[in-house]
Amino acid sequence: MHASAYVCAASAVFGIGYTLLASVLIGRFFARAVAEPQHCPPVTVVKPLHGSEWALLHNLSTFCEQNYAGPVQFLFGVHDAADPALQTVDELRRLHPQAEITVIADASLYGPNRKISNILNMLPHARHDVLVFADSDVGVGPDYLRNIVGELEKPDVGLVTCVYRGAPDPGFWPRLSAAATHYQFLPGVVTGLALGLARPCFGQTIAMRRATLEKIGGFMPFVRHLAEDHAIGEAVRATGETVAIPPMLVAHACVESSAGKLLSHELRWSRTIRSVDPLGHLGSVFMHPLALALLAVAFSDGARWAWLIAALAVAARFALKVGVDRALRRRQGGLWLMPIWDIVSFAIFVASFWSSRVRWRGFSFEVDSDGLLSAARDE
Incomplete structure (x- = not known):
């Protein structure tokens, strides 16, 4: 026990050392300048939709309110012509009559990843060579397209992706989910990038030229991937082009309205990371200093030195919160949520090793060692 x-x-x-380092690195990451484009080529924004979301109209509207001089086509896709998301698109058309909006309703499926199937159904209708793929639950600032295109103009850049902050729906559980995004996910990504340990690509934004998409064989190779965004990024890197991650944020809606939904979402995310980067996932145990310190307290029968380490872990996590809030230029409430989330997230980390099953959009899947999906046996 003492060992x-x-x-x-x-x-x-x-x-604790990692946490303090992350609190410094995140400020340095967002202190860099964001690229400005030399030209504003035509862009197609590709948005797969599925169901209604509390902030869907707001998030879609942010894409229609861009300070961008070039033409922009908005391409929305659903599998079901009766999908309630289309009512939101109708409202979007009313609010932004100048926007060029195309809607594709196609039930065709090419594999278990329904989002990729949705995108494949939309791609033949994309008119422009610069393609920006963004999830439905993403909101952006008015210079989003300018900055994305500016990054894409840099030499050897084949793909641009973005880190994200949490934008919670009303309620306790969405706020807890946003806290996880701000104070665990975001510092982890920035620290991994700074140390050369991370090669991320996020579905919240994937921007590339059509020529790059053709180099990687289109999206058909990714219809069985759980982490299709990561696989797309790796495929682009394999062509010799780089994946750019600019110092800008998009907003990701935190919609988990119950403990069960939040735990299911976080467990799927944790198992996703385990499937694409098992060694990195194992190393992420050090992102849980408070839980580790409390285990030391338990195993040492409440030794004073163990309680001191636990207190230092709490202080380090609070320092990280200050660093993140300053870097994002947003004062986030809920300081008391951090210790709660630290314990919950450690439990999720441990649980991620127990099973390879995930639940996604109402369907259950098994994930193999290559991160590929197959229908769960009881489905």
């Missing part, structure tokens, strides 16, 4: 206490304590101390 376990010392192992947990050492891991917690390492995690």
